[in-house]
Amino acid sequence: GSVIHNWRFVPEMNAQGQVISALSLSRDITEQRQAQQNYKILFHEMLEGFALHEIICNKAGNPIDYRFLSVNPAFERMTGLKSTDIIGRTVLEVLPNTEQYWREAYGRVALTGEPFHFEHFSSELQKHFEVSAFQPASNKFACIFMDVTERKRAEEENKLLQTQLLQ
Numbered sequence: 001g002s003v004i005h006n007w008r009f010v011p012e013m014n015a016q017g018q019v020i021s022a023l024s025l026s027r028d029i030t031e032q033r034q035a036q037q038n039y040k041i042l043f044h045e046m047l048e049g050f051a052l053h054e055i056i057c058n059k060a061g062n063p064i065d066y067r068f069l070s071v072n073p074a075f076e077r078m079t080g081l082k083s084t085d086i087i088g089r090t091v092l093e094v095l096p097n098t099e100q101y102w103r104e105a106y107g108r109v110a111l112t113g114e115p116f117h118f119e120h121f122s123s124e125l126q127k128h129f130e131v132s133a134f135q136p137a138s139n140k141f142a143c144i145f146m147d148v149t150e151r152k153r154a155e156e157e158n159k160l161l162q163t164q165l166l167q
Contacts, residue, residue: 005026005027005029006026010022048144048145048146049072049077049147050142050144053066053143054110055107055139063111066103066141068083068088068089078147079125081094099123109141110139115134115135117130117133127149
């Protein structure tokens with residue numbers, strides 16, 4: 001198969017500043033590029049929404065907002081938000097009525113490194129989400145999530161039916 005190399009050339013000069021030779025360094029980066037390609041495919045083809053964020057804290061170190069760094073196509077489908085409109089912006093710029101719960105939950109993950117799995121309703125998007133959040137780097141968090149709104153509606157309908165049957 002093919003091999004991908006990273007080549008670097010460094011000129012060696014004499015006292016007059018003329019190039020007299022070149023030092024060549026080569027490194028096989030085939031596996032690294034394949035891993036990057038596999039990640040890109042996974043990121044774009046996964047059915048779950050994925051987002052990478054940077055937490056924003058106040059002077060006291062408390063999380064007050066978070067910035068969108070990257071999202072996948074499933075994120076766009078589930079939220080209706082387009083990456084071109086939100087990358088680099090904060091959640092409060094994009095969704096100004098986002099509940100404090102989201103900022104606090106994600107802040108704990110980004111600041112402590114402890115992963116967190118939860119289910120919560122977003123009044124801004126009018127959807128229930130099941131979320132797994134983790135810290136890929138200091139002051140950052142990533143979340144993988146699913147829209148569980150239809151499941152929650154079915155559960156509520158089932159509870160209502162059961163209540164009516166018991167009466």
